[in-house]
Amino acid sequence: MIKAIKMENKERQTFGNVPLVRGWDFKPSDYADAWKNGTLLTAQIENTNICNCDCEYCFRGGNPPDKDARFGNEITKEQLLQAIDEMSNLGVRTINIIGAGEPLMDKGLEGLLAHISELGIIPILATNGSRITPDLVKAFEKYQTSVILKLNSLNPELQNKLVRRSWFAEKRDYGLRLLLEAGFNQPNENYRTRLGINSIVFQENKGEILDILSFCRDNNMMPVMSTFIPAGRTKERTDQEVSMGEFLEISKRARKMDREKYGIEYDKLLPYLGGVPCTQCGKSSIYLTISGDIFDCPGQLHSYGNIKDTSITEAFKQNKSVNGNSEFSCPPRLDYWNRTHQFVQLENI
Ligand SMILES: C[S@@+](CC[C@H](N)C(=O)[O-])C[C@H]1O[C@@H](n2cnc3c(N)ncnc32)[C@H](O)[C@@H]1O
Ligand code: SF4
Numbered sequence: 318m319i320k321a322i323k324m325e326n327k328e329r330q331t332f333g334n335v336p337l338v339r340g341w342d343f344k345p346s347d348y349a350d351a352w353k354n355g356t357l358l359t360a361q362i363e364n365t366n367i368c369n370c371d372c373e374y375c376f377r378g379g380n381p382p383d384k385d386a387r388f389g390n391e392i393t394k395e396q397l398l399q400a401i402d403e404m405s406n407l408g409v410r411t412i413n414i415i416g417a418g419e420p421l422m423d424k425g426l427e428g429l430l431a432h433i434s435e436l437g438i439i440p441i442l443a444t445n446g447s448r449i450t451p452d453l454v455k456a457f458e459k460y461q462t463s464v465i466l467k468l469n470s471l472n473p474e475l476q477n478k479l480v481r482r483s484w485f486a487e488k489r490d491y492g493l494r495l496l497l498e499a500g501f502n503q504p505n506e507n508y509r510t511r512l513g514i515n516s517i518v519f520q521e522n523k524g525e526i527l528d529i530l531s532f533c534r535d536n537n538m539m540p541v542m543s544t545f546i547p548a549g550r551t552k553e554r555t556d557q558e559v560s561m562g563e564f565l566e567i568s569k570r571a572r573k574m575d576r577e578k579y580g581i582e583y584d585k586l587l588p589y590l591g592g593v594p595c596t597q598c599g600k601s602s603i604y605l606t607i608s609g610d611i612f613d614c615p616g617q618l619h620s621y622g623n624i625k626d627t628s629i630t631e632a633f634k635q636n637k638s639v640n641g642n643s644e645f646s647c648p649p650r651l652d653y654w655n656r657t658h659q660f661v662q663l664e665n666i
């Protein structure tokens with residue numbers, strides 16, 4: 318049974334002055350309005366199963382990441398574009414391309430970004446960054462894409478070990494440099510940044526989390542940092558995870574540093590450290606996998622069938638009937654921490 322984390326006052330539900338990437342920078346009232354009006358705010362989609370890495374913690378299931386093979390049951394590009402059109406009709410404002418493998422392995426990525434952007438939707442791309450080229454950066458610019466890049470360690474040896482590729486850190490750093498040179502981390506009057514860093518917090522990198530957070534703050538990049546999602550390779554308990562209590566302790570230290578060194582104020586410690594809210598689960602969002610399965614979010618707590626048998630609109634209607642998550646927390650992680658008897662009340666840390 319999930320114990321809800323009680324917020325003492327409404328203020329705690331706001332995001333303070335936390336810098337968020339374009340497309341992730343909704344106000345609490347945007348969520349409330351979307352919920353009230355029955356509109357979709359954000360969605361997560363997948364464009365390829367293929368990946369050039371083999372991360373020990375990867376949440377995607379199915380084929381070994383290395384294999385070029387597509388899943389037999391993958392949806393076609395046409396089905397994906399149709400689903401996006403349906404999301405657009407439901408009012409979606411941001412579409413996150415999150416895998417299932419490495420989105421840059423998909424030769425059709427540019428067309429996908431164009432389709433999303435032409436509908437007036439903001440694309441956000443999660444990428445391991447190792448295949449970014451100057452031409453791709455131009456395409457990201459043209460289609461006003463925000464980018465969230467994998468960075469699990471500032472130590473190249475550890476980073477390479479985690480993704481099981483000896484060449485990775487050098488190529489990812491080149492990609493990051495191109496994005497910085499193109500100004501993706503520069504604020505303007507409409508947004509704080511278009512660049513984020515995704516770093517899972519686990520045993521092997523927990524000692525450098527504050528350094529990674531500083532790296533983000535110093536370069537105006539939004540940190541996306543939390544524990545494992547209970548899915549794929551980390552669905553069951555692993556000896557690499559940090560416990561909920563450990564994560565909250567690290568998050569508290571991060572918040573102290575944010576307040577004292579960067580003047581960034583927030584109360585929330587979940588689901589991401591650094592005061593970053595989840596824009597995705599259970600409020601006004603939907604997740605469509607490469608196989609056409611529809612879930613509430615990558616934590617896959619609730620399943621709503623497959624687009625081969627049901628519509629996005631019908632699935633979204635069902636999603637709204639079971640989920641609230643008005644606390645901007647992470648129901649799949651809370652469920653996991655309860656199941657594995659490691660739940661701690663926020664007041665107890
Ligand atoms: C599935 S990956 C796809 C994009 C790209 N291949 C990458 O790794 O950046 C999307 C994001 O989920 C993160 N991720 C992968 N497995 C995870 C897990 N078990 N728990 C939490 N996040 C995970 C990745 O680090 C990445 O930032
Ligand atoms: S986390 Fe991303 S880069 Fe790593 S194996 Fe999974 S899909 Fe590939």
Ligand code: SF4
Pocket residue numbers: 546588595596597598614615616617646647648649650
């Ligand atoms: S609810 Fe949790 S698992 Fe789901 S998208 Fe948000 S942070 Fe990720």
